[in-house]
Amino acid sequence: MSVSGKTAVVTGSNSGIGLGVARELAKAGANVVLNSFTDRDEDHAIAAEIAKEFGVEARYIKADMSKGDECRALIEQAGTCDILVNNAGIQFVSPIDEFPQDKWDAIIAINMNSAYHTTAAALPKMRAAGWGRVINIASAHGLTASPYKSAYVAAKHGVVGMTKVVALETAEEPITANAICPGYVLTPLVEAQIPDTMKEYNMSRDEVIKNVMLARQPSKEFATVEQLGGTVAFLASDAAAQITGTTISVDGGWTAL
Ligand code: NAD
Numbered sequence: 001m002s003v004s005g006k007t008a009v010v011t012g013s014n015s016g017i018g019l020g021v022a023r024e025l026a027k028a029g030a031n032v033v034l035n036s037f038t039d040r041d042e043d044h045a046i047a048a049e050i051a052k053e054f055g056v057e058a059r060y061i062k063a064d065m066s067k068g069d070e071c072r073a074l075i076e077q078a079g080t081c082d083i084l085v086n087n088a089g090i091q092f093v094s095p096i097d098e099f100p101q102d103k104w105d106a107i108i109a110i111n112m113n114s115a116y117h118t119t120a121a122a123l124p125k126m127r128a129a130g131w132g133r134v135i136n137i138a139s140a141h142g143l144t145a146s147p148y149k150s151a152y153v154a155a156k157h158g159v160v161g162m163t164k165v166v167a168l169e170t171a172e173e174p175i176t177a178n179a180i181c182p183g184y185v186l187t188p189l190v191e192a193q194i195p196d197t198m199k200e201y202n203m204s205r206d207e208v209i210k211n212v213m214l215a216r217q218p219s220k221e222f223a224t225v226e227q228l229g230g231t232v233a234f235l236a237s238d239a240a241a242q243i244t245g246t247t248i249s250v251d252g253g254w255t256a257l
Helices: 018-026 040-054 068-076 101-129 150-169 189-199 206-214 225-236
Strands: 006-008 032-038 057-062 083-084 133-137 175-182 249-251
Touching: 006 018, 006 068, 006 175, 018 057, 018 083, 018 133, 018 225, 032 068, 032 206, 040 057, 057 068, 068 101, 083 101, 083 175, 083 225, 101 133, 101 150, 101 189, 133 225, 150 175, 175 189, 189 206
Parallel strands: 006 032, 006 083, 032 057, 083 133, 133 175, 175 249
Antiparallel strands: none
16 A cells, blocks of 8 residues: 555544544554644544554644635644545535525635645645645535535535646646545534434434435445545555546445436
8 A cells, every 4th residue: 555654634534534534544554644623632632542553643733624824734734745635524504595604604615615725735745745645525415416505515516626626737747636425424414414404304313314315325325434534545545546636426326316
């Protein structure tokens, strides 16, 4: 695995998919920088556990991905950034004519603009190192749409578009840029959507999971954070050196429908 000894920065990685990605990259031998906007003992403890479990260097750096300066400061503080995984994300569900402006702005800032800032800061480091991987965690909602998720769908389509541009701008260099498009993965972000969706559709929790969430996921199974981490590790490997500017769906067949 070519990731051994490389340094990976994973935004939004104190829970969910980001944590799963950091763990799989550490398992493959990468040093990892974890991140979120909090600075709690438990955040640093997650990094310490990863370091101990996989025998790699692991650090936690606080930076708020809704703020451009802090996105750039994260990459500077990381020092090295061979693998950049833009994963931080939030969700809010509302009809567009009632969509609160502050929620719209936060989703666009965290889910899309942060990837611009971190990529801009990381590319010079990748060029200096002569190797790099930009891996954006987009979504099936980067390729398709659902009602009530206007800001999220706009941000994720934006990330997919930005990924293609970064791939073209680095095409002749040993750097790749790709987006992963997960379907539903049972993480705190998805858990948080269940109560609102239950109200919206007047359904029980089980009905929401089966009939709303997994209705569009033909496998009828959630994807796992380990599967997402494994896909990131693959995109970071030598086998994926000619894969650039594309999306990989990990969605149980959602986008085949
Ligand atoms: P999650 O809520 O478990 O994790 C989100 C992470 O982002 C957390 O670590 C959180 O602390 C961090 N974060 C939130 N706001 C931040 C900020 N301002 N600055 C820094 N970090 C911040 O959710 P998740 O499901 O693991 O989502 C991770 C990514 O995967 C998101 O981009 C999400 O859109 C995407 N995704 C998730 C699913 C799914 O079904 N769970 C599907 C498709 C795409």
